[in-house]
Structures are given as C-alpha cells and as structure tokens.
Amino acid sequence: MPDSGYPWPIETARLDNGLRVVVSEDRTAPAVAVNLWYDVGSRHEPEGQTGFAHLFEHLMFEGSVNVAKTEHMKFIQGSGGSLNATTNPDRTNYFETVPAEHLELALWLEADRMGGLVPALTQETLDNQRDVVKNERRQRYENVPYGDAWLRLLPLLYPPGHPYHHATIGSMADLNAAALATFQDFHATYYAPNNAVLTVVGDADPAEVFALAEKYFAAIPARDGIPAAPDGRTVPATGRPAAETVTADVPAPRVYVAHRTHPYGTTGYDVTTVLATVLGTGRGSRLYQRLADGERIAQPDLVGAYGVDLAHGPAPLIATATARPGVSAERLRAGLTDVVDELATVPVTAAELDRAKALLSTQWWRHMSTVDGRADVLGRYATQFGDPAKIGERLPAWLAVTAEQIAEQAAELLGAADRVTLTYLPEEKP
C-alpha cells in the first residue's frame, strides 16, 4: 500500500484578507495550472433563485474593471492556455492551465474578477448569458433522451429545503426572473478572498507564487458574515421508498436506483466509493456480470454504478441499467435491485475487492497525471477539509476498505426502505 496518494510537495500560505494559497511545485512540464475554488454552489441558493450560482459563473467571463468583455478568454487562449469553470451543488471552480511564463497573467485575471467584477456587470451581459444558460439547459437536459434524470433524482433523494433538493442548472422560470441587482449582491456576498482557495500546480516556485498572490490579491478586502448554506448533513429517513416513472421519447426502458450514503471525505464514503466500483465499474463488476452477461437483460455499454462526490450531505450512490430489446422495465428493475440487495447478503470476495482497488488506483493516478487535475483536488481538500495535505490520505483510505465494511454499509443504507427508483418508459408510437 502506498504511504500517500500525493508524492509531490505542498506549500500553503494565507493572505491577511483570508485568501488561502496552495502551491505544489512540479517541473516536469513547462506548464502551470491555476485554480480557484469558491465555497459557493447551488446549495446556497434560496427558493426562487435556482440556477443563479451557475449563471453567475458565466458572468465571471464577461469582463471586470480592468478586463474588457471577451478579453479574459482572449488573453488566456492568446497565451496558449486552456480554461474553464464549473458549478456544482457544493462549490464553483475556475481554472486555467497556461505555459509557465504566463502564470502572472492568470493571477492578474483571477484577481480582477474576484475584486472588480461588479462595476463591469451590465444588464446586457446578464441577458445574453441568461440566454446562453437556457440554451445549455436545452442542450444538456431537455433535448436528449434521459437528459433530465439527474433533475428528477435530486428531489426524490433530498426533501424540500435540503440544499441538494434542486439541480444546479436551475429552473427556466427562476432564470427568467433573475435580476441584475441579485447578481451584484451575489458577488459581493460570496466572491470574497476569505471564501476562496487559490491553488497553483506545476512549473512555478512557491515563494514566487506567494509573492504574486500578495501583489494581485492583497488589495481585495475580506468579507464578514458570509451566510452559510442550509445544513444538509442529515436527511431524516422516510421509512418508505420513493419511486417515479416517466414516459418519454426514449429508445428503451431505463432504471436508476439511488441511495443516500455519506458525505465525500468520510470513511463511510470511502466504503461507498469501493462498493460502487465492485458493483458497477467494468466488465468484471457485479452489474455487468449479472445483468449484461449473465441474464443478458441489460445493454452492456449502459450498465454501471457510481457515487457523486458531494461533501455537504449524504452523497448519492446511483446504479443504472438500460433494457435490452424485448426486456420489460419491471424485469430490469427487479434484476437491478436484486444485485444491489445482494451487496448485503453475498459477501464481496477478495478477488472482487482487489479488482475494484486496482481500478481505483489507476483512476487516482490518472487524475494526478495532470497539473490541472492535481490543482483541482488540492483546492477541494483545502476548501472542504481545511488542509490540502489531506489529499494524500484518500487513496490509502480506499485501499483499506474491507469486505465487511461494504456488507455493513449495504445493510445499513442500501435497503428497500431508503431506495429511490426512477424508471423511464418509451412512449407508445402510433
């Protein structure tokens, strides 16, 4: 077992305004990754403002006091870099990877939009990006078969008022109602240095990065009293399963079975991660062996299981299968739930466990093989667990999971009473 899943140096500093800076030097390639985690996600959105955190992420690319509209992208791409940003229930991250000599440019751009976005934010920009986001919703969720599964699973898993009850993309009605002042307030409230972690990984000297962070970010004031998201750590069990059946324009019946597990970063969720791999990753997994190969009721490419790595509430475990032609949704659902149920009754063998851990090890090192992959995970650990060095513990923790722990978790959390089932049925065609 490796001592650490992170054999690179990690150095940290904190500016007077509360901005945490994490640097991990690696001179292998002449590139550097810059990553900002802001501790704000869709879990912070009140009712009527769903989708705002994500729409706001779009606005961050539309210019700030010293950066004209469109210049952010132009400067990064013009330096040879790649960039993007994502929003999820937990957080919003912004990142660029640039040839190492352009590190200072990336820091200048990030500081300008952290400290100087509001004066540059206009109604025209908001209207334009609102349209872009509505098109994103159409493209990713509405115009594709099964595209709304995640939107349907969340309210079945988490009750109203829970921070994970609604999806990050938000509702069209809320997006339509979004007002400029709300977004100005949103930035002032959450985009503060003491609510962010700046991570730099790659061909850069830590002392130089700390000095540049001071130069560009120190002038941005801290903000007091950043409101917390609602507490979602416990979800009271209802004692009865939740189920929804959707008849839609889909090519075959599909079933999702979902359960609430533990928050990412806990031992319980490490067990979930290994359990999900035993259950649903690869041709050697239980779902593939039983449903795609054995009974041959599921399409081989579309059977699987995974945990969604959320840290502020019991994260979901999702197992899914899509019917082979001629197989009914009932039969598929029965097969899928049988395999999930058996995790509690049929012990995971040493070979199954070794297979899962070997796959997870490769997955971990693949994630660590780029500077941008490393920067994002360091930012996560600093933001969510207060210490980027904890990143080294994850892989060993996965490798320490036992078959007994998997059986216990299955018995405790994956029972029928705690189950969410979502079934898609094809429309009857005339």
Add this chain to the structure above:
Amino acid sequence: MTLIATRPGPGAARPYRFPQVVRRAVAGGQVVAAHLPGQNLAVALLLLDAGAGREPVGKEGLGGVLAKALEEGTAQRDGTAYALAIEALGTELVTGLDWDSFQVSVQVPVDRLSAAVELLTEAVRTPRLDPADVLRVRDDEATALRMDWANPGPRADAVLRADLFGAENRWGRPMHGDPQSVAALDVDDVTVFHSEWFIRPGTLIVAGDLDRLDLAALGAAAFAGTGGGPVDKGGPIDVPLPGRRKVVLVDRPGSVQSTLRLGHPAPHRAHPDYVPMTLAGTVLGGAFTSRLNHLIREVHGYTYGIRGDFAASRRFGRFAISSGVQTAVTALALVEAVGEVSRTQLTGVTEEELAVARSWRAGQLSVELQTPRAIASALTTLVVHDLPDDYHARLRESLLGADVEQVSAAAADHLHPESLTLVVEGDSAVIRDELVAAGLGDVVDHTP
C-alpha cells in the same frame, strides 16, 4: 481597494520539448515509445492498419463489433475470466477506431505494463470469436447505436457526410456505421476482417518511464505469432465541391433545439496548407474566442456553443461547423454563420486574431501533452501520418511562424461558403418556412 490595472507581460519563455522518441524494430513489428521519466502510469497502444477505411462498403461498423468481440473470450480463457484478469491489473481494454487506424490500449501503473500488454495481445491476436458471442455482440452494438442515434446529432452527421462524400463510398457513410449496417453483419464478416487485418504486426506505442520498461520484451509479446506485411494505404481521394449551397432538413418533431451541421469537402492531412488552414479554422471557429462563437453565442445568445474546424484523415478532409441552437432562431443563426464563413473567406484574418490563434495552438502543445495517454496519442499521429520524431517541435515553429497573408490565403482557398451543405435536424413543422424564406439555398427534406 486598488486592483492592479496593467496586464502583466510574460516571464521568460520555457523551452518547449516533446519527450524523447525511441523507435525499435522488434519481432517483425515496430515499437515507437516516448520516455516519461518519473511517471507512475504507463500506456501501451497497439496500432493496426484496420481503420474504418478498411471496412467494405455495406459493412460499416465491422471494426466496432470486432472490438467488442475481442473481449468475449480468448484461446486461453472465457470472457469473464479475461475481464477479471485485466481489471485485476487496474485497467480495461480501451479500443478506438478512426478512418486510418484501429487502436487498442491499456493504461496501468508502470510495473504492470508487461502483464497488461500480454493480455492485450491475447485478446487482439487470439480471440475466441465464438459465433454465438459474435452475434450477441453484434446485436448489442446495433442496440447501442440505436440508443446513440436517438440523440440529436448522429443523423445530421450522417446526412452531411453522405452529401459531401457520396453514400456509395465507404467514406460517405458513418465512421462507426449505423444501426442497420451493424445489424446486417454476420459472423464471417467479423472473422474474415480479423484474419485479414488483426494478425499483421502493426505498431506498438509505449508512453512511460522507459527506465522501468523493457521495450524489446513488450514488442516481442505484442508481435508474437503475427505475419503479413503492410498493405498499400491508397492516395488522397479527389472529392468534388458541390456546385451550389443547399439546406437539408432532418425532421425531429418536438425538438426544443435545432442541431446544425454545416460543411464542405477540404484537403487531406498531408496537404501543404495544413498549418495555415488549421489556423484559419481556429480564427473562424476553433476556439471559444473564435468569430463564430463570439457572434452566435456571445453577441446573440442563440446557442450554448458553436464550433467550426478543418479535419483531415490520410485520404480526405472536410470543413464543418456544428452547434445546437434554440428552435426559434434556427434560420437567423444559419444566416449569421454562413455570413461569417463568407466574410472570413473574402477578407481573411486580422493580425490580432491570428496572434491569439497561433499562440493558442502552439501553447496547447505544452498544456495538453502531459499525460501518458496524450503522449501516446501524439505518437500515433507520427506513425499514421509518417511524421518525423521532431514533428511536434517543428509544428510549434510553423504555427508561430504563420503570417496573416498565408492564413488569409488558406481561408480564401479552402473555405467555400457557396458550396456548403447546411444540415438542420429539428422540428420541421416549426422551422421549414423560415428556412425557405432565409434564401440560403434549396431546402430539401431528408427522407430516411
């Protein structure tokens, strides 16, 4: 609060280096490797001259079915035992196919690469290909394609390809086939294709810490029992440009977006204008900051994104634009997109735009070529297109050296707005009249 107003300039440029390339002739095959010192993971990729271009017309999707059938058991063990053996090493068999090649690869911690290459070879060279398994895999592949074709995009792609290259040619049909072509394959198609193309040695690509790998042993494992030499790959195909622009409407009732695929034929990969053409494509549609994305997304808000580029294989190429736009603005978005192609063709690019495009493309070589898999992919480019070891370093220099005149000339020569085929997959009942009124060309309804 005082933010620093002045944009900082770059620091001292770091030298660009592509990893050291090692080529070895071993046991009748070629090993091409890149040295990645200290890297924990390694990739081995077997490259075979068995791409979609080798499939007979009417047998589209054959390579995809064979790829899946490889894992259904070998001369040594059944499919389940094979899956458990390879996954116990921490990898899965990853297969891929394009017009020019078939690729199968493994990615593992470096000390397991030798065992993984042996398993890879076992599946590729000695698959069981039991007829019942082949037929089941074929049916599963047909179902998988049917699932995929329920999404917007694949139908539009196929209609555009057929219009550009002619459905009577293999290259005028979908690279991965369609649900019907796959469903029509039989066991002999698969076994014959295997014996024709999968027993030749091919090339083993290795990306990893070569101090911890034995290339001769890896090559010997990969090429054991192989035979037959290289087969002529054929020269570039002369694809005529359509005489006039037209709109082809693919009905998708109830669609909330229209899926757009616009394109025309373009030069093959070895064309001398490859670099200026790539840059012209980048300015027009290849990057987030490009003209098309700026206009259609950032100015008009019609879409989540729009891209356009030149793409080329050994024998042919195409220019294409793809996007999904809100149904109500379908005709407007098309008019704007075609207008932008025309403007770029007529007036070329500006130095400001080109400066972004050339440094972006050049910089991406440092930024993107980090992982063993990315390096392995770069090595396959060298092999498939017969390029020298220092190709990536030279490419970087040519990108940085391209000037406005060259790139504008490439745009003038290789963009053909009047020959575009505009495929629109959307709600015909809602958008048809507007498409006719837009006057972009004759509107033809696609009949499946």
